[in-house]
């Protein structure tokens with residue numbers, strides 16, 4: 001049994017499957033294409049974008065990269081998004097988030113075409129996650145976490161799963177997906193009392209807070225599965241929300257950063273893109 005839950009093993013399996021599906025689509029005259037929309041030069045956005053371009057190349061999927069100025073106006077942003085919405089050659093759109101302050105994310109999320117929303121930005125797709133409706137798109141990071149848990153045969157039914165973080169991108173949708181698997185789910189956040197004690201009850205501990213190296217061995221029940229969703233940069237170096245050095249001994253199994261959830265997140269974007277292609281009539 002591997003203690004280190006590597007993303008690459010999971011990713012390789014996903015790529016193989018997607019590549020086959022891509023070929024089938026192409027034989028039907030559909031050429032999968034993804035558009036990514038980035039505002040400014042945020043480090044973690046660029047890191048994701050680089051991973052996306054590298055990965056899509058492996059399945060011969062083209063990526064249209066649209067980069068807008070950090071201070072772009074709402075109107076100009078909306079127009080750029082509309083162009084992608086209306087372009088029949090684009091099957092999926094990813095808008096990097098969070099967006100700069102002058103842009104109204106709550107407006108934009110209603111603007112993206114739900115059938116191209118492979119990142120689950122639209123409230124329509126998010127709502128589908130909450131009503132267990134599989135016809136939309138699951139957000140890539142939660143989907144990546146589920147892919148890892150499934151690939152390594154980690155049992156969820158009846159297990160205590162503790163999530164740290166309640167974001168709409170990870171914590172909230174992931175808790176619903178875990179609930180669908182009959183896990184007992186606890187969601188923690190900045191106002192949670194006795195956080196360490198709550199986390200220590202977990203059979204599966206999932207950290208998605210966005211604070212580098214916050215979770216150490218004091219939060220972990222010996223033998224627990226630890227999933228680190230964090231992508232942080234501390235002193236220019238990428239690290240997760242979990243202090244890997246401290247956690248490694250105590251955890252039963254643990255995902256590294258880089259090389260864990262992040263790498264699978266990217267391949268889930270490919271899974272969703274193919275799903276979007278299949279929606280095209």
Ligand SMILES: Nc1nc(=O)c2c([nH]1)NC[C@@H]1CN(c3ccc(C(=O)N[C@@H](CCC(=O)O)C(=O)O)cc3)C=[N+]21
Pocket residue numbers: 044045047048051094095096097098119140141231257258259260261262263264265266
């Ligand atoms: N709408 C939206 N959805 C996102 O999912 C989203 C986003 N915006 N904005 C930025 C963050 C960041 N993020 C990453 C995902 C994978 C890697 C990744 O593949 N990391 C590799 C390492 C890559 C490297 O070494 O540079 C790894 O963890 O192994 C990085 C960063 C997704 N995000």
